[in-house]
Amino acid sequence: xxxxxxxxxxxxxxxxxxxxxxxxxxxxxxxxxxxxxxxxxxxxxxxxxxxxxxxxxxxxxxxxxxxxxxxxxxxxxxxxxxxxxxxxxxxxxxxxxxxxxxxxxxxxxxxxxxxxxxxxxxxxxxxxxxxxxxxxxxxxxxxxxxxxxxxxxxxxxxxxxxxxxxxxxxxxxxxxxxxxxxxxxxxxxxxxxxxxxxxxxxxxxxxxxxxxxxxxxxxxxxxxxxxxxxxxxxxxxxxxxxxxxxxxxxxxxxxxxxxxxxxxxxxxxxxxxxxxxxxxxxxxxxxxxxxxxxxx
Amino acid sequence: xxxxxxxxxxxxxxxxxxxxxxxxxxxxxxxxxxxxxxxxxxxxxxxxxxxxxxxxxxxxxxxxxxxxxxxxxxxxxxxxxxxxxxxxxxxxxxxxxxxxxxxxxxxxxxxxxxxxxxxxxxxxxxxxxxxxxxxxxxxxxxxxxxxxxxxxxxxxxxxxxxxxxxxxxxxxxxxxxxxxxxxxxxxxxxxxxxxxxxxxxxxxxxxxxxxxxxxxxxxxxxxxxxxxxxxxxxxxxxxxxxxxxxxxxxxxxxxxxxxxxxxxxxxxxxxxxx
Numbered sequence: 001x002x003x004x005x006x007x008x009x010x011x012x013x014x015x016x017x018x019x020x021x022x023x024x025x026x027x028x029x030x031x032x033x034x035x036x037x038x039x040x041x042x043x044x045x046x047x048x049x050x051x052x053x054x055x056x057x058x059x060x061x062x063x064x065x066x067x068x069x070x071x072x073x074x075x076x077x078x079x080x081x082x083x084x085x086x087x088x089x090x091x092x093x094x095x096x097x098x099x100x101x102x103x104x105x106x107x108x109x110x111x112x113x114x115x116x117x118x119x120x121x122x123x124x125x126x127x128x129x130x131x132x133x134x135x136x137x138x139x140x141x142x143x144x145x146x147x148x149x150x151x152x153x154x155x156x157x158x159x160x161x162x163x164x165x166x167x168x169x170x171x172x173x174x175x176x177x178x179x180x181x182x183x184x185x186x187x188x189x190x191x192x193x194x195x196x197x198x199x200x201x202x203x204x205x206x207x208x209x210x211x212x213x214x215x216x217x218x219x220x221x222x223x224x225x226x227x228x229x230x231x232x233x234x235x236x237x238x239x240x241x242x243x244x245x246x247x248x249x250x251x252x253x254x255x256x257x258x259x260x261x262x263x264x265x266x267x268x269x270x271x272x273x274x275x276x277x278x279x280x281x282x283x284x285x286x287x288x289x290x291x292x293x294x295x296x
Numbered sequence: 297x298x299x300x301x302x303x304x305x306x307x308x309x310x311x312x313x314x315x316x317x318x319x320x321x322x323x324x325x326x327x328x329x330x331x332x333x334x335x336x337x338x339x340x341x342x343x344x345x346x347x348x349x350x351x352x353x354x355x356x357x358x359x360x361x362x363x364x365x366x367x368x369x370x371x372x373x374x375x376x377x378x379x380x381x382x383x384x385x386x387x388x389x390x391x392x393x394x395x396x397x398x399x400x401x402x403x404x405x406x407x408x409x410x411x412x413x414x415x416x417x418x419x420x421x422x423x424x425x426x427x428x429x430x431x432x433x434x435x436x437x438x439x440x441x442x443x444x445x446x447x448x449x450x451x452x453x454x455x456x457x458x459x460x461x462x463x464x465x466x467x468x469x470x471x472x473x474x475x476x477x478x479x480x481x482x483x484x485x486x487x488x489x490x491x492x493x494x495x496x497x498x499x500x501x502x503x504x505x506x507x508x509x510x511x512x513x514x515x516x517x518x519x520x521x522x523x524x525x526x527x528x529x530x531x532x533x534x535x536x537x538x539x540x541x542x543x544x545x546x547x548x549x550x551x552x553x554x555x556x557x558x559x560x561x562x563x564x565x566x567x568x569x570x
Contacts, residue, residue, distance in 0.1 A: 013392045016473060020388030021400060024381045024444050032407050032441045035418035042418055050424060091311075098307050103300070109308060111557040113315050118553045118560075120502040122520035123542040127318040130325060130535055136333070138321070138340045172315065184565030222568050226409075233413035236504045240524060254413040254505075261417045262509055274414045285409040289402065292568070 040278070042271035049265040060272035070273070073251040076163070080252060081231045084170045088227060089220070091171065092178020097208075099179065100186045110183070117176035125240035128169040132156050132241070159249035162242050166250055169237050174230075178223050185219040186212070218295040225288040229281060253277050325539035326350055333535055350536035351544070359514050360541055363522035366432050367501060368548070370518065373436045375496035378443035379451075379489055385444070386451035387477060391463070401452060408445035412505045415441065420509055430512045438510070439500050446499070446567065447492040453566050454488030455481070491563040494556050498549045519545040 043060055047053025064070040099110050116124060131137060132155035140152035155165045189212065197207045235254040238244065244251035244259060251259070253273055261270020325333070327346040332338055354360045388394070389401045419438060420429075428434035458481065466476045507518040514526055523541040527534050553560055 013473060014394040017388040017392035017394035017397060020384045020392060021394075024385035024404065024448060025400070027381065027437065027440050028404065028407055028444060031419070031422075031437060032410060032415065035415045035422060036410060038418035038421065039414055042421065047421070049420075094307065095311050098304055098311070101304055103304050109312070110561075111554065113311060114561070115319065115550070115553075116315055118498065118549055119546045120504070120520050120549065122502075122504050122524055123545050124318055124322075126523070126538055126542045127322040127325075130539065131318065131321060136336070136340070141336065141340050172318065175315070180561055180564045181568055183561070184568075219568070226568070229409055229411065233411040235413055257413070257417065258505075258509070262420070267417055267421065271417045274417055277414060281409070281411070281414070285406060288409065289406070 039271050040275055042268055043275040044272075045268045047267040047271075049262075049267055053268050056268070060269050061276075063269070064272060064276075069248045069251065070256065072248060073253060073256045073273075074276075076250060077232060077252045080163070080167060080170070080234070081228055084167050084174065084231055085224060085227050087167075087171050088174040088178055089224060091175045092223075093182050093216075095175065095179045096182035096186060099183060114176040114180060116173050117180070121173060121236040122240050124173065125169065125237050128165070128172070128237075129156075129241045132165045156242055157246055159246060162246060162250050166238055166241060169241065170231065170234065173237070174227060177227060181219060181223045182216065185216050189215055218291055221291040222288055222295065225284045225291065229284050229288070232280060232284075233277060322539050322542050325535055326543050327540075328536065330536060350540040354537045354540045354544070358537065358541075359517070359522055359526060360519070360544070362515055363517050363519045364544075366516065367518040370432055370435045370439070371497050371500035373433075374439035374443060374500045375493050377436060378440045378447050378496050379492045381440070382444050382447035382492060383451050383482075383485060383489060385448050386455050387481065389448075390452050390455045391460075391477075391481070392473075401448070404445050405449045406445075408442065408449065412442065412503075416505050416509050419506070423510055429510060430516055432511065432516050432518075434510060435503075435507060435518075438506050439503060442503075443496045443499060447496055450492050450495065450563055450567055451485070451488050454485065454491070458484050487559070490556070491559050494552055494560060495563055498552060501549050 042053070044055055044057060045053035046056045046059070095113065099106060099113070131139070134152060134154045134157060137153065137155060139155075140149065143149040144152065154161065156162045193211060193215075194207065197211055233254050234252055235258065238250055238252055238255045239258065242250045244255045253276060257270040257273040259270075260266045260273060264270075324341075324343055327348065327350070328343045329345055329347045329349065332344060338344065385404065389397045423429050423434055423438075426434075462480060462484070463476050466480050471479070502520070503518070504520045504524075507521045508524070511517050511521060514522070517525065519541070523538060523545065527538050527541065
């Protein structure tokens, strides 16, 4: 932000500048910064919905540390984030490389294939839920018809199948995010870089490994941290498709926080669960900011 | 020729099948009659006797039209408020300046990285105390918390691209601070404002967690929340109407997306830059 200085003609307007920022700042202080602090504070209380709580120190956290459901949720969240972010990166970059070529209809495919990221997540989650239906899934139907299976697959009734199903839905939704980012990144690489490499007779894969990928690294850091932040705190897909089931096997931090705080009424405990995500989010946000500044 | 087939068309086919199939499935289910929905004998990939019964039921037998209007109102209100406030903030930070302006810009951007997931519990507490619970209008200020950071960052980038000389020339001609801002820079910001509005509108239309937690009366719900809570009851899933609702609920964002697809993609990748 080297050019954030005021122009000479506008100099001396510090109060004017601050006044312009004020409405945005007030809204964000009241409805973002204050709740953020309040959330941390609630995590140290035994508050219930509609009833003020008492300060109970680390009790919520001690209780959670011994809670097998919370422990499983921690493992789930980490697994869900790592697996899906890696696959979204891989697939998103792959699709970007394809869409960066020139062929008939490339503009059409570029806009249509980004749709999973654009439409409301809950609405597409309905489609996935129906695709994974224990009785009427087309996947089961096809496999049974082909004679490869003699029974339907209970996608959402088995812990590991349910986790896998949710990961597929998440990858489906998040892949275009990487594609959008990488397409812009690929287009900003000057073409003479490639021409020089082609004169050297370098093969496509070597060009990618030694030129394209290193040039994309700062962007990769930004996309990965953003994706990790939003995957780590995913709620919509899981709550719509499995509600954390079967037997709490697919809960993520946020679905568990919702279940305990809103469905169960234990605000303090829910806030503590959400609070657990804060250190990880802070690290990721810091990494994202640093990458953005380096790239600027 | 063979290499283009392997490098372009084959991967493209696989990506297209994976990324677009759920939409096909959604649309197909929306017009599939109930007896075909629960039959395992018929081929599920086609519909023999398409029907509009599900759509008719959705529009006349459920709260869908009401949810649609509510969502439209909230999304429009929150977007206009956020874009206006964000443009002022972006102008103040980029063009007027004050001590700590660039730190303020970064702080606002950092707000975008605070997910609703860690704000919904304390916000529920605050709205309860304010008596704003179950009031759709309360979602307008709440949505600004994720819209303002995004819009401000986007508009800061846009304002930096408008040459300073235009402003300086007007100042030399004796135009006042406000006149330069509202009479000259505001009209030039048009395309940036449109981009910001598109993002704000689609982000509000897609919001789920806040609306789910803060609204409870059926007539106050938004489209995603209404469908997920009123059409999914116990073990009786109304797959037809649910999918019809999913299709109709996607339409506003899909229309906006296709009208402004280049701007959408540009804005999206621009927001990842410093």
